Amino acid sequence: MAVPKNTKRLISNTFQNYKFGFKTTVKNVFSEPKGVLTPSIVTSISKRKNEPKWMLDFRLKALEIFNKKPLPTWGGDLTKIDFKNLHYYIKAQSKTQTSWNNVNPQIKEAFETLGIPEAEKKFLRGVSAQFESEVVYESVQEVLSKKGVIFMSTDEALKQHPQLLKEYFGKIIPVNDNKFAALNSAVWSGGTFIYIPKGVHVDLPLQAYFRMNAKNMGQFERTLIIADENSSVHYIEGCTAPSYSSNSLHSAVVEIIAKKGSKVTYTTLQDWAHNIYNLVTKRSFVYENAQMVWVDCNMGSKLTMKYPAIFLLGEHARGEIHSLAFAGKNQHQDSGGKIIHGAKNTSSIITSKSISKNGGRATYRGLLQVNKGASGVKSKVSCDALILDNISRSDTYPTMKIEEDDLELAHEATVSKIGEDQLFYLTSRGISETEASSMIVNGFAEPVTKHLPMEYAVELNRLLEMEMTGSVG
Amino acid sequence: MTKKITIKSTQQKTLLLEKLEDMKIILEKDSHLTFVTLLKKGWDKTKKLDFTLKGKNSCLNFISIIIAKDSNNFEFETTSNHLAPHTKSFYQIRSVLYDKARINYKGTLIIAKKAQHTETHLSHDNLSFSKEAKIQTIPSLEIEADNVHAGHSATIGKIDKNQLFYMASRGINRKTSEKILTESFLKKDFDKITDQKIKQFINSHV
Numbered sequence: 001m002a003v004p005k006n007t008k009r010l011i012s013n014t015f016q017n018y019k020f021g022f023k024t025t026v027k028n029v030f031s032e033p034k035g036v037l038t039p040s041i042v043t044s045i046s047k048r049k050n051e052p053k054w055m056l057d058f059r060l061k062a063l064e065i066f067n068k069k070p071l072p073t074w075g076g077d078l079t080k081i082d083f084k085n086l087h088y089y090i091k092a093q094s095k096t097q098t099s100w101n102n103v104n105p106q107i108k109e110a111f112e113t114l115g116i117p118e119a120e121k122k123f124l125r126g127v128s129a130q131f132e133s134e135v136v137y138e139s140v141q142e143v144l145s146k147k148g149v150i151f152m153s154t155d156e157a158l159k160q161h162p163q164l165l166k167e168y169f170g171k172i173i174p175v176n177d178n179k180f181a182a183l184n185s186a187v188w189s190g191g192t193f194i195y196i197p198k199g200v201h202v203d204l205p206l207q208a209y210f211r212m213n214a215k216n217m218g219q220f221e222r223t224l225i226i227a228d229e230n231s232s233v234h235y236i237e238g239c240t241a242p243s244y245s246s247n248s249l250h251s252a253v254v255e256i257i258a259k260k261g262s263k264v265t266y267t268t269l270q271d272w273a274h275n276i277y278n279l280v281t282k283r284s285f286v287y288e289n290a291q292m293v294w295v296d297c298n299m300g301s302k303l304t305m306k307y308p309a310i311f312l313l314g315e316h317a318r319g320e321i322h323s324l325a326f327a328g329k330n331q332h333q334d335s336g337g338k339i340i341h342g343a344k345n346t347s348s349i350i351t352s353k354s355i356s357k358n359g360g361r362a363t364y365r366g367l368l369q370v371n372k373g374a375s376g377v378k379s380k381v382s383c384d385a386l387i388l389d390n391i392s393r394s395d396t397y398p399t400m401k402i403e404e405d406d407l408e409l410a411h412e413a414t415v416s417k418i419g420e421d422q423l424f425y426l427t428s429r430g431i432s433e434t435e436a437s438s439m440i441v442n443g444f445a446e447p448v449t450k451h452l453p454m455e456y457a458v459e460l461n462r463l464l465e466m467e468m469t470g471s472v473g
Numbered sequence: 474m475t476k477k478i479t480i481k482s483t484q485q486k487t488l489l490l491e492k493l494e495d496m497k498i499i500l501e502k503d504s505h506l507t508f509v510t511l512l513k514k515g516w517d518k519t520k521k522l523d524f525t526l527k528g529k530n531s532c533l534n535f536i537s538i539i540i541a542k543d544s545n546n547f548e549f550e551t552t553s554n555h556l557a558p559h560t561k562s563f564y565q566i567r568s569v570l571y572d573k574a575r576i577n578y579k580g581t582l583i584i585a586k587k588a589q590h591t592e593t594h595l596s597h598d599n600l601s602f603s604k605e606a607k608i609q610t611i612p613s614l615e616i617e618a619d620n621v622h623a624g625h626s627a628t629i630g631k632i633d634k635n636q637l638f639y640m641a642s643r644g645i646n647r648k649t650s651e652k653i654l655t656e657s658f659l660k661k662d663f664d665k666i667t668d669q670k671i672k673q674f675i676n677s678h679v
Contacts (some may be wrong), residue, residue: 372604387619390586396614396625405570405601405631414624415616 036084039063042186045088049155049189052162062175062185069179075365076303076332081249081277088187088220144202150195151206154222157193164195168226172255172283181281184220184253191221191252196231196262205234205267205453223254227262227290234265236453247302249277256284258292260314265293267452269460272300274331280306288314288343295451296323297460298333307365309338312346319348324448326464327360327392336366336383336398345376351447352383355464356392363395368409375406385415386444438465475521480504482528487668489675493520493549500560502528507666510537511675515545515574524553526560526588533562536662538675541574541606548577555588564595565662569655570606579611582625586617595625600632600658 042063046056071078144151150161158165175185192208227233250272258264264284272278278301286292294308310319321337333356339348354362364383385394396413418440426436442449442461449457475495480486487507493516500506508524524533539547553562568576580595597610612625632654640650666672 375604385614385616387616387621390589390617390619392619393617394614395616397611398613398627399611400609400627400629402599402601402608402629405604405606407630409629410626411612411628412624412626413612413614414622415614416622417619 034085034087037063037066037088037183037187041088045187045189049158051158054166055158058170058175059186059188062182063187065176066179066182066186069176069182071179072305075305075334075363078277078279078303080247082247086249147200147202148197149200149202150193152193154191154193154224155189157224161193161195164226165193165224168224168255168257170255172257172285173253173281178281180251180279181253184222184251184281188220188222188253191223192225192235192237193223194225194233194235196227196233198228199230200228201232202234205236205265207236207238219248219250219252221252223252225254225256225264225266227256227258227264229259230261231259232263234267234453236267236269236456238269238271247275247277248273249279250301251277252280252282254280254282256282256292258284258286258290258317260287261289263291263293265295265451266308267295267456268297269452269456270296270298270300270304274300274302274328276301278302278304278306280304282306282308283311284309284319285311285313286317286319289316290314291318291320293320293451294322294337295448296321296335296337297448297452298323298325298335299463300331301333302330303332303334305334307336307338307367309340310348311340311342312348313342315344315346317343317346319346321348321350321352322448322451323350323352324445324460325352325354325362325364327354327356327362329358329360331360332363333361334363334365336364338367339369339379340367341370341374341377341379343374346374347378349379350381350383353445353448354383354385354394355388355441355444356385356394357388359389359391361393361395364397364413366398367401368399368411369401370404370407370409372403374404377404377407377409379407379409381411383413384444385413386441387415387417441465480506480531485667487666487671489671492516493522495521497523497525499525499527500531500533502557503530504528505532505534507534507536507668509666509671509675511678512537512539512547513542513545515541515547517546518548519577520549522549522551524551524562526553526555526562527557528560529557530559531557532560534665535562535564535566536665537564537566537568538659539566539568539576540659541568541576542571544573544575546575546577548575550579550581552581552583553593555582555584555591555593558587558589558591560588561592563593564597565665566595566597567659567661568597568599568608569659570599570601570608571603573603573605575607577609579613580625581613581615582623584614584616584618584621584623589618589620591618591621591623593621593623597625597627598658599627599629600655601629602631 039060042059046059173181175182225235256264284292292310296308298304308321312319319339323335323337325333325335327333336352337350350366352364354364356362362385368379368381370377383396387394394415398411418437422440423436427433441464445464449460475497477497479499482501483503485505490510541547564580582593582595584591595612599608608629610627612627614623616623632651636654637650663672
């Protein structure tokens with residue numbers, strides 16, 4: 001199909017240069033030297049943060065496990081990660097700032113390009129931004145603090161609420177869970193800590209923004225969200241990084257506890273530069289009548305391996321995973337979701353939509369497990385893939401493990417390209433082929449994007465539209 | 474020992490197996506294979522069935538009925554390699570589980586870059602009558618061509634209460650209605666079997 005030349009130019013101008021590929025020169029207050037990760041680096045990180053002894057022990061134990069565990073052999077190609085050539089900790093600013101005016105102007109510039117202050121203007125309740133390893137800017141409206149909501153960096157929380165951290169930290173994802181969770185446990189820095197007290201509803205989403213600036217940087221943030229009984233919260237994270245020629249690593253751990261009757265929604269919009277390894281472990285424990293929703297949109301990174309998990313541990317608990325992946329040139333999106341039904345009358349939904357283009361590879365890898373005794377389970381898994389050209393690839397690896405008979409379970413998956421009859425119908429109504437195909441792709445992604453807050457959904461739709469222009473011929 | 478079979482060009486064939494063994498089957502141009510299995514007895518080691526759709530327009534129809542009782546173990550893998558354009562493969566596996574039976578199935582559909590216009594679908598439906606039974610099913614897709622229709626589906630559940638209620642309201646006792654419903658569940662795809670002899674045989678054995 002012919003695409004007008006100027007449209008083509010517009011697209012290449014927009015997309016060949018990674019949108020967030022600007023670099024900022026910031027003098028780092030302190031950075032750990034590059035090199036092999038040793039107990040002394042770990043101890044030094046911990047000392048610098050004035051951490052209690054149990055945290056240092058936790059880190060050292062995690063390092064031991066990290067060194068012992070082999071790299072996973074399944075999924076994407078991890079052999080090119082050079083663990084010896086990474087900065088494990090960089091501190092960009094000496095103190096966490098509470099006011100936007102005090103933030104280092106160069107960092108501010110970086111964030112302004114990203115539109116962070118605009119979000120502030122829109123009176124979104126809280127914005128917290130992680131520039132490299134520490135959260136440099138946080139603002140929580142007074143209303144929230146009065147309600148007893150805690151929303152701060154995990155480092156800060158360790159100082160101010162050590163009892164909460166000691167009770168929940170590392171309990172959902174133990175250090176020996178996998179190699180990258182162990183690495184994160186050893187060198188973690190920053191991340192978000194949220195505690196919502198009993199019966200409190202936070203009706204506007206809380207947001208955090210992560211950005212990597214130095215090259216050969218590993219970002220290891222650690223997020224812990226605790227929703228007490230009958231509370232609710234929506235948390236949104238976005239990620240970007242500048243483009244450097246050498247590869248960086250992002251390996252986060254996110255732990256969530258949804259207590260009786262609570263509701264937690266966790267939305268990720270991942271748009272890392274195309275040379276970043278994004279290896280994230282995300283897991284939540286969901287108790288009686290509680291609800292957990294993961295909305296996971298992966299557009300960037302070189303390789304993403306991320307499977308948000310939900311453990312349904314109380315009766316009538318409910319879990320939902322909605323995931324969207326876009327794999328472009330040289331990208332491998334290996335994403336999916338895991339749901340484990342461990343209690344009676346629990347229900348779950350997994351919707352996965354993936355689009356691969358320009359030689360990208362999109363993989364869905366999922367697990368649905370129903371344990372013995374978990375009767376009355378209802379679950380539906382559907383994963384659909386669109387392949388837009390003949391050099392791209394799409395895989396689906398769903399696993400179902402069932403040990404119960406009283407359940408209703410359905411799984412379906414489809415892989416297709418944009419239907420010719422759909423295109424024909426739309427063009428017969430006077431819509432250009434380009435416009436028609438991006439309409440179809442947007443419609444394809446809609447089951448996931450509808451779970452996003454409005455302004456994000458609009459932005460994502462536009463992004464998809466631009467990625468789509470001129471792709472079908 | 475892996476058994477090797479080649480379905481020659483333009484050949485139409487129906488195979489019936491009551492016991493699985495490791496097999497490698499190659500389908501040549503314009504050939505058509507209906508592969509029927511009726512499995513009642515389990516085995517220990519994983520059995521591997523490998524279908525290669527090598528020639529244009531070749532078509533595979535895989536119909537499998539598993540009646541799993543006692544502590545029988547059914548562990549098998551199927552792979553279909555679509556190497557040529559306009560190839561088709563359809564898998565329909567229906568299993569009924571009783572007692573402590575176990576089913577462990579992995580079905581992979583691979584579509585090579587050259588195999589445009591491939592149509593393939595795999596579905597695995599399970600009816601479970603026992604809390605002790607275990608099912609694991611992994612239907613996978615690996616696709617490198619863009620102009621294809623590919624999909625899979627799996628369902629696991631027990632007999633629909635509404636259907637049982639309907640039957641009971643017509644004066645049919647529970648045992649008979651369970652039997653009728655199970656039978657109809659298993660026989661749903663028999664229309665696709667063109668070989669009359671095999672059709673009769675499998676009909677009488679379910």
